[in-house]
Amino acid sequence: MKKIYLFAALLLAFVSINSYGANMLTMGDSIRIKPSKLDGYSQHTITMTNEAFCDSWFMSVTYPEGLMVKLVAGATPLDGMTVPYIDRYGQEQIYQCPLNVSAAYGTVSSEITVNGYWDYKGNGEFDPYGTAKWVPGAHSMFQFNFYVDPSFRRGYVIFDGRITSGSDQRGAVLQDVRFYTRTFLWVGYMKGDVDGNERLTIADVSALIDYLLTDDGLDEFQLDAADVNCNGSVTIADVSTLIDMLLNK
Numbered sequence: 001m002k003k004i005y006l007f008a009a010l011l012l013a014f015v016s017i018n019s020y021g022a023n024m025l026t027m028g029d030s031i032r033i034k035p036s037k038l039d040g041y042s043q044h045t046i047t048m049t050n051e052a053f054c055d056s057w058f059m060s061v062t063y064p065e066g067l068m069v070k071l072v073a074g075a076t077p078l079d080g081m082t083v084p085y086i087d088r089y090g091q092e093q094i095y096q097c098p099l100n101v102s103a104a105y106g107t108v109s110s111e112i113t114v115n116g117y118w119d120y121k122g123n124g125e126f127d128p129y130g131t132a133k134w135v136p137g138a139h140s141m142f143q144f145n146f147y148v149d150p151s152f153r154r155g156y157v158i159f160d161g162r163i164t165s166g167s168d169q170r171g172a173v174l175q176d177v178r179f180y181t182r183t184f185l186w187v188g189y190m191k192g193d194v195d196g197n198e199r200l201t202i203a204d205v206s207a208l209i210d211y212l213l214t215d216d217g218l219d220e221f222q223l224d225a226a227d228v229n230c231n232g233s234v235t236i237a238d239v240s241t242l243i244d245m246l247l248n249k
Contacts, residue, residue, distance in 0.1 A: 028183055031044060032187075044183075045142075046140075050139075050163060070147055080142075087117060088128070152187060162177060208226050
């Protein structure tokens with residue numbers, strides 16, 4: 001029976017996943033930046049999702065004009081960069097994964113180099129299974145701290161990279177899985193937030209009506225928020241749409 005178990009474990013060590021699937025690092029599809037962040041800083045979390053064990057990832061990053069990472073503390077590690085494992089003595093340990101960044105944060109990477117151990121025979125003896133690894137799931141890896149230039153309005157942050165791993169006797173691993181993700185970032189208020197206070201209230205209806213009566217009083221971000229029905233112009237129809245939104249909150 002032990003031979004069968006060992007054979008199954010060794011077979012799993014050679015199983016790898018090479019397809020895109022859900023294996024990626026991403027900031028999400030779209031992120032709204034508040035206008036108050038212009039000429040200031042905006043923080044955003046990068047998440048890794050992986051369908052199998054992995055111990056290394058690398059990506060090049062492209063930034064839009066007007067959005068740049070802080071030169072100091074531009075990338076802050078999060079909980080996903082701490083990986084638990086068992087050492088050769090059967091003791092629980094925590095590995096702090098390095099967060100490697102190039103000049104101007106053009107590339108970001110990390111690799112786990114410490115070995116992990118397991119008692120797969122259940123006899124109290126701990127044998128190596130390979131390097132410690134990120135387990136399958138979603139991990140909050142690090143936070144980008146962006147400086148938002150006053151001229152920035154919209155653009156894409158693009159990640160082009162790969163996730164890979166050495167073998168692992170516990171199960172399937174990712175081997176040279178490529179990913180390409182992009183996140184659209186834009187500056188503005190949410191639709192209907194005409195007064196720009198980050199809430200939808202009856203005060204937004206009043207601000208919208210005042211604008212329609214005076215054709216004055218709204219800045220560019222408020223005007224965009226006032227186009228509630230997204231038809232390219234601000235009219236009485238937007239008042240009706242906004243009232244409907246408030247009634248259905």
